[in-house]
Amino acid sequence: MGFLRLGSIAPDFEADTTEGPIRFHEWAGDSWVMLFSHPGDFTPVCTTELADVSQRLPEFVKRNVKVIGISADAIQTHYEWIEDIIEIGNKTAPTCVEYPLIGDGDRKISLLYDMLDQQDTTNVDEDGLPYTIRTVFLIDPKKIIRTLLQYPAAVGRNFDEVIRVIDALQLSDKHPIVTPSNWLPGRDVIVHPKVSDEDAKKIFPDIHAEPKVPYLRMTHVE
Template sequence: MPTLRLGAIAPDFQADSTEGPIRFHEWIGNSWVMFFSHPGDFTPVCTTELADISHRAPQFVQRNVKVIGISADALQEHYDWIDDIIEIGNKTAPTCVEYPIIADPTREVSKLYEMLDESDNSNVSADDEMYTIRTVFIIDPKKRIRTMMLYPATVGRDFDEIIRVIDSLQLGDQHRITTPANWKKGDDVIIHPAVTDQEADTLFPGYITHKPYLRTTPLKVA
């Protein structure tokens, strides 16, 4: 049975990466983290994703988010794959893979994070090892898992959506709010149900009550 849940402490580990040895919790420090997995190197969908993340580096830096990938291959294969990622990425924008990719040929970290889909018999390598599910974990500075997303191998990840989720989580931590369907940064937000009307008058003057349980307000953010 799965043991990782939202709010759980992200498991710590030590591993080699393209940026050198990593002790995960120490590497996180006081940052947020996007930890995302790939079934293997030289896979087409993942190559486009890693290039796109390179292009978005300023967006993650602005949000105090460190990016780290993992693929169930050896370190040298990662270095060779990075050459391809840069070549493909440069067709769209200047590309430089400046974030670590963990080498996990034994799938030790993948198993720790429950990234192996043992129910999908088609998701295996030539040597009958289970491939890693394409997973995203958003982890906060307290090392708690705040979001988990699972993607099939055929569907590229939507990093606009991932950044939108990070924005919502960070604003919710700061301002006692939640965000409605299809919310984007700058849109009105929902006042958290735990906030009383008296508190809301002070925190969010001019808010609108649609229902006793649904109150919205603009939120000015930098």
């Protein structure tokens, strides 16, 4: 298959997970999905990430986002790893891994989603197979990939940023707007450039623009 890009349909697949076998599109249903990959079980950075997401799960549920992880190891070691994730997470907040982890020892799904590290020669298993890099796919209810974030194996992810992106995407789906640099929920947004000034004034009564930068039209939406 070709490279996955923003706007691509997220490939469907069957997989074994810690919560039983799934067909991805059927499992996703009408929800958004965060699919995020991990180089391997018992890796220290991933352990902290999975604990963090476990604690944040109500925030994802509130946004109609299902969470699913994938690691290039077998299901049985996933179960053992979950014990460590809970141990580490409980040091800061109650932690329970209530989302599935995909077993991908043969790298079929990682290859399907182009999540393999082809550059870092240290990021391989004992058989020389590349581990997955830290990838985040945000997929909407139509199974369209809306965001793709990739991190090197040495860098842990910032899930505040992931949730911020979800909020921005969902708000821009609801209104004809885009979000400015460093936007956070509750702050003003930018009226989409394709909306005419006449229509913008009808849609957004509080629209305002900088006199010297008239194309930067700000408004507030919920």
